[in-house]
Amino acid sequence: MDFFSIMIILIALVVFVFIVLIAFVMKKSKDVKTQEFLEAERKELLQNVLKKRKKLGSHKTGFYSQITNAMTFQRTVAVTNSKIAGLVYDTNRKPIVAFERVERGLNVKGQLVAVTKKQQFVYEFQGLEITLFCDSELLGSWDTKGILYDVNKKAIGQLKRIQETNSLILHNKTIATIEKAPVYNDAISEVSEVFEEMNYGTPLLSLENSPTSTEETWLTALTIFEITFFGNPRVA
Numbered sequence: 001m002d003f004f005s006i007m008i009i010l011i012a013l014v015v016f017v018f019i020v021l022i023a024f025v026m027k028k029s030k031d032v033k034t035q036e037f038l039e040a041e042r043k044e045l046l047q048n049v050l051k052k053r054k055k056l057g058s059h060k061t062g063f064y065s066q067i068t069n070a071m072t073f074q075r076t077v078a079v080t081n082s083k084i085a086g087l088v089y090d091t092n093r094k095p096i097v098a099f100e101r102v103e104r105g106l107n108v109k110g111q112l113v114a115v116t117k118k119q120q121f122v123y124e125f126q127g128l129e130i131t132l133f134c135d136s137e138l139l140g141s142w143d144t145k146g147i148l149y150d151v152n153k154k155a156i157g158q159l160k161r162i163q164e165t166n167s168l169i170l171h172n173k174t175i176a177t178i179e180k181a182p183v184y185n186d187a188i189s190e191v192s193e194v195f196e197e198m199n200y201g202t203p204l205l206s207l208e209n210s211p212t213s214t215e216e217t218w219l220t221a222l223t224i225f226e227i228t229f230f231g232n233p234r235v236a
Helices: 002-032 035-050 190-197 213-230
Strands: 071-077 082-089 094-102 110-114 118-128 129-134 137-142 148-149 155-162 165-170 175-181 205-207
Touching: 002 155, 035 094, 035 110, 035 118, 071 205, 082 190, 094 190, 094 213, 110 213, 118 213, 129 213, 165 213, 175 213, 205 213
Parallel strands: none
Antiparallel strands: 071 082, 082 094, 094 110, 110 118, 118 129, 129 137, 137 148, 148 155, 155 165, 165 175, 175 205
């Protein structure tokens, strides 16, 4: 057998192995769609972030207005998923939100779990179709157009992403504007880098009208999602 034939065989083997690997990754991604898997994973994520709760600052009145665009995080990329875990800070450089996010591609559900000193939020997402839970209870959802729905699938408002801000309308009134999160391309672990070098630490939300208690929960949930989801772009 000559050198040319050997090279053809080697190339064919490499291509075959590559195809098998791609097929394996795609199969593993599809295998984790079940609700049972998501629930088990959700428990694991929640346990992870609850371990950080003791580090968090107090959950004060108007908590949503304390959430800034400053965060530290680590990213772990595996064969079938990408995980991001981190902390979000207030203007005093105190961590007030702990979060962990896992995703597996555009066509498979991902999850994001976030906790404050007082509340727990779970987001199931597939693209920008999001289902939201607060303290283990379904709060509502929103779709790719930003239409917000309550637990009964009734439209209650809209989050309009316009240029640099998000205009939040709830029950026919503009409640707040939420600044779009800056994009963190690289993992950051030093708080000083975020505040001093990157000059982050500005509150994301500006209140326009007085919210009800339920609307306050939405404000907190949407502001946390803005920084922890859009601030950490998905890995291609």
